[in-house]
Every structure is written in C-alpha cells, then in structure tokens.
Amino acid sequence: VALTEDDVLDAACAILDEFGLADLTMRRLGDALGVRPGALYHHLPNKQTLLAHVADRVLATVPAPQGQWRPALSEWASGLRAALLARRDSADLVASARAMGLCRLDAVAHPARVLASAGVTTHDADAAAAAIWHFVLGHVAEEQARRDWERFGRPDPAAGPTATAATFDLGTALLLDGIAARFSLP
Amino acid sequence: VALTEDDVLDAACAILDEFGLADLTMRRLGDALGVRPGALYHHLPNKQTLLAHVADRVLATVPAPQGQWRPALSEWASGLRAALLARRDSADLVASARAMGLCRLDAVAHPARVLASAGVTTHDADAAAAAIWHFVLGHVAEEQARRDWERFGRPDPAAGPTATAATFDLGTALLLDGIAARFSLP
DNA sequence: ACCTGAACACCGTTCAAGT
C-alpha cells in the first residue's frame, strides 16, 4: 500500500511527542515509516512545509472563541495554551510556521473578530488579539523549552521565576484588564 | 597571534547580522576567523554556549529601568525591543538561551524589582514582568521572522495584520493598563 | 505514481599529532 501525506504527518507527530523537535528528522521519519528518506519528497515538497502542516494540526484543535468578549478571549487563550502544551515543542513550530505565512491565520483572526463585534476598531482589535497571541506563544515556548531542558538537563536549581499556569493566568488577566480599560468595555 | 573568545563572539555577531542564524555555523565561523572549525572548541565548549553568549551580549545593551513604574517599564519594553531588533534573529536566540539558564536572568529581574518597590507582591511582580518579557519576545520574534522571510521570499501579499511598532506600543500599553488596574497603581 | 540506491553538499564535535 502506498504512503499518504496523512501517514507522514501522523508519524511526524509521534516522533515529535516522543523525541522532540531536534530529533524530528527526515531520515528518522523515513525509518518510522519503513521507507527511504527520499520517498518522503513524493508527498511533501520539503521539511519546512511538513512542519507547517504539523503546526496547522495543532492550531486546528483550539476551539474558536464565542460569547461575551472577556470569557471568550480568556478561554481562547487557555485553549491555545492547552493545544500547544499537548504537542511537544509546538510553540516554536507554530511561531516559525506562522512567520512564513503557511499557517492558518484564522487562529488570530477569530479573537480579533470577537473584539471587533464588541465595538473595538478592527485596527485595535487586530493589535490586541496579536498581543494575546504573542504573550501565549512566548509563555508556552518557555514552558516547553524548560520541559525539554529538564528531560535530560541538570536539576537546574534556583533558576528564577518559572513560567507556570499561575503566571499564565495572571498575564492574560493583565491583558484583558488592559483591553477593558483602554477600550472601555464592560 | 592567538584567538580570543571575544574575537569569536565578534565574528559570530558579524555573521549573524549579515547572513542570519541559519548560516551561523561553526565552519563558517572558522572560515571568517581564518581557522579550522575544531580550533573554536579551544575557546568555547560548544555551539550552544556560543549562542548563549551572543544572547547575553544583546541583553547587556538594554538599559535598566528606573524612575516611576509606568514610564520605567514602558521604556524597558521598548529598550528590549530595540536591542533585539538591532541584532538579526536575536529574539529566537535569547528565547532558547534563557530556557537553558545560561542567559542573564537580571533581564527580567530588574523590571520585577521596579514593580515590587511600587508596592506589588514579589510573586505578582515576577509574573507581570514575565508577561511583558514574553510579549516582547513573541512580538519581536515575529518581526524578525518576517524580515528574514521577506529577504528572499515572495512578496507575501495579503498576509494579515503585521507585527509593527504600532502593534507593539498598543500591546505594551494594554499590559501596563492591566498592571495599573489589577494592582491599583497610580 | 511511488519507491530504491546512491550520491551531493553540508552539519557539530572529537582527537591524535604537530608547533
């Protein structure tokens, strides 16, 4: 039976979760699928788009925000964080994939629309949604990097304040408070 | 004359600015210094710490915050962004270097102290400073990624809202408004 | 159409041997 692009993506996700982004290599991927590295290029143009498709898979699992703006954006932020934490090293993946435009932009367009329909300028709504997006990606990137580092690093004793669920909740609360104050939303 | 660790870092910064992080390789670095790749390992244990030292150099140029909390944090945020934008691809560099603890933690400790001396719990101050940190790094990472992509990518027509100076200023304003509101600071 | 086999042009890192 012939290989599918979905088969390749499934195997890529499995390697990612088990061994991390540094070990997700075209050769290892070929091995996992019982195929030579070159065969992968019949299903994907290059590694870059492979990673972009994995990033798209991750973002596809974050639920679209709905309801009143504040709970909607709050749940969107934690939903995005949960989706990223569920797939190892995916914050870096999504960040670089989005930069090259291969990533689904809806991810940040949806929350912007929520703010826009609450009465905020589309210009301000875009910027505010982007601010939450950047905070979440930066926060989770640090969480996942530390997780990778702990997996085979030293105990890493007094390394300062750690990025955790509590710092995440406070960060998003600050942004939502700021949105409420600056755009005078209820 | 013998090579210094500073010589290696200087050459690394030059390659970074001219060719980007993807082309900053131990072999190219050796070529730029007129030396074999293996010779670099007499001055640095590995590439990872080389990158961490470059990240430290970048962070060393961001001025420490002082004065009233709001202008102090505002200037610290834009100072951090300016320092990162001055060195190509440095946002990714700093993010990964900080994850492994090799980076100077003072970078985020200073703004936290500003908030603490304004009357905020050290716990909350740490989290709020980390929130600004994560936003800035996420924002600049996207700016630099897009800059890299434009350097030899397609025109990239309607790629949605771009990370720019305006979105940066609004994002930090939201965070500062949130800090003022949540911690009831003047 | 899909895959093999084999190559091309690279990597980071190590280490005996020279000076």
Added chain:
DNA sequence: ACCTGAACACCGTTCAAGT
C-alpha cells in the same frame, strides 16, 4: 596552549533507475 588534519556520525535534498 593553540591549531591542523582528518575523521565520525549525522543532516536535507536530488535524481536516475527500477516497479
């Protein structure tokens, strides 16, 4: 102490040739 020469174990990608 510092560097060379040469190797080791990898990379992503391409492409004729097979089926």
